[in-house]
Amino acid sequence: xxxxxxxxxxxxxxxxxxxxxxxxxxxxxxxxxxxxxxxxxxxxxxxxxxxxxxxxxxxxxxxxxxxxxxxxxxxxxxxxxxxxxxxxxxxxxxxxxxxxxxxxxxxxxxxxxxxxxxxxxxxxxxxxxxxxxxxxxxxxxxxxxxxxxxxxxxxxxxxxxxxxxxxxxxxxxxxxxxxxxxxxxxxxxxxxxxxxxxxxxxxxxxxxxxxxxxxxxxxxxxxxxxxxxxxxxxxxxxxxxxxxxxxxxxxxx
Amino acid sequence: xxxxxxxxxxxxxxxxxxxxxxxxxxxxxxxxxxxxxxxxxxxxxxxxxxxxxxxxxxxxxxxxxxxxxxxxxxxxxxxxxxxxxxxxx
Numbered sequence: 001x002x003x004x005x006x007x008x009x010x011x012x013x014x015x016x017x018x019x020x021x022x023x024x025x026x027x028x029x030x031x032x033x034x035x036x037x038x039x040x041x042x043x044x045x046x047x048x049x050x051x052x053x054x055x056x057x058x059x060x061x062x063x064x065x066x067x068x069x070x071x072x073x074x075x076x077x078x079x080x081x082x083x084x085x086x087x088x089x090x091x092x093x094x095x096x097x098x099x100x101x102x103x104x105x106x107x108x109x110x111x112x113x114x115x116x117x118x119x120x121x122x123x124x125x126x127x128x129x130x131x132x133x134x135x136x137x138x139x140x141x142x143x144x145x146x147x148x149x150x151x152x153x154x155x156x157x158x159x160x161x162x163x164x165x166x167x168x169x170x171x172x173x174x175x176x177x178x179x180x181x182x183x184x185x186x187x188x189x190x191x192x193x194x195x196x197x198x199x200x201x202x203x204x205x206x207x208x209x210x211x212x213x214x215x216x217x218x219x220x221x222x223x224x225x226x227x228x229x230x231x232x233x234x235x236x237x238x239x240x241x242x243x244x245x246x247x248x249x250x251x252x253x
Numbered sequence: 254x255x256x257x258x259x260x261x262x263x264x265x266x267x268x269x270x271x272x273x274x275x276x277x278x279x280x281x282x283x284x285x286x287x288x289x290x291x292x293x294x295x296x297x298x299x300x301x302x303x304x305x306x307x308x309x310x311x312x313x314x315x316x317x318x319x320x321x322x323x324x325x326x327x328x329x330x331x332x333x334x335x336x337x338x339x340x341x342x
Contacts, residue, residue: 080317085309115312117290118297122277125293129273133266173320185328 132183 087105089098109115276283280295287293294316301309 012264083310083313084318086306087314089307092306102307105305105307106315108308109315111311114292114297115294115301118292118294121287121291122294125273125276129269132269136266 086092086098088101088103090100090102090104092098276293277295280293280299283293284296284299287296294312298309298312298316301312
């Protein structure tokens with residue numbers, strides 16, 4: 001046992017020495033290169049200048065790799081091109097390319113009931129996922145879609161519909177719910193429009209002069225952006241008639 | 254309920270996205286999970302390749318065109334979102 005152990009340890013030592021000897025040149029180049037630079041004569045020529053140390057000829061680097069890339073791109077594109085050719089070809093039987101041209105196959109796909117049903121199922125999955133993500137994203141920034149007129153954040157409806165979308169996706173399987181989908185689309189459109197619209201305070205506080213800012217127009221550092229251009233003309237009137245959030249945040253400066 | 258669901262929100266959304274991507278991208282799990290009446294598009298497409306070649310090619314071209322549209326739309330939307338973020342900063 002002892003001799004075997006001794007032999008094993010000696011083998012390990014030999015292996016370690018060999019690996020150390022193998023990695024020695026690279027270690028030396030790494031440690032000496034930053035101090036002496038590429039022109040130092042103390043470093044062997046083989047490890048002197050970075051990429052030149054790799055013994056790849058420039059011919060291989062420029063020509064062959066380019067051809068390999070081109071061949072691989074052709075290998076990727078040819079099946080798609082053959083799909084296009086085959087979808088417009090009339091008959092493809094024991095020939096290299098199809099004979100004749102027709103759009104009958106597309107009409108067949110459009111009228112096939114199983115394909116229509118499968119398309120609707122896949123579209124429902126994607127639509128429910130997208131609307132759930134959009135509703136969640138809108139809920140993370142509720143101040144952007146705050147409705148001053150209705151005194152309620154529009155996020156509440158989006159949150160309800162988002163939860164409904166998740167429930168529909170999780171519980172009801174792939175059954176279609178047109179009303180839920182239509183509601184999702186409407187709320188998503190509303191959110192997108194509210195995000196594009198510049199934040200405008202209530203008209204009741206606009207004409208009052210002064211240097212104050214409306215609470216709904218955002219922080220002061222954003223006054224130069226075109227999104228909050230209404231803040232420059234907004235007065236410091238008391239906006240208790242506007243909404244509860246303004247009454248809380250606005251200060252009589 | 255009010256704490257656990259918001260805490261799990263990102264995980265639920267990530268699961269939704271992965272399930273949607275799997276249901277569009279491959280047919281093996283979809284074929285296992287989906288019932289006969291709720292087959293997704295790739296499952297039906299796989300079975301179409303046992304029939305007429307032109308029919309299956311046309312259905313695949315439709316799927317490829319939709320994927321291209323989605324990729325271009327995603328690229329444009331991300332560019333717009335980055336511009337909006339840069340304008341807000």
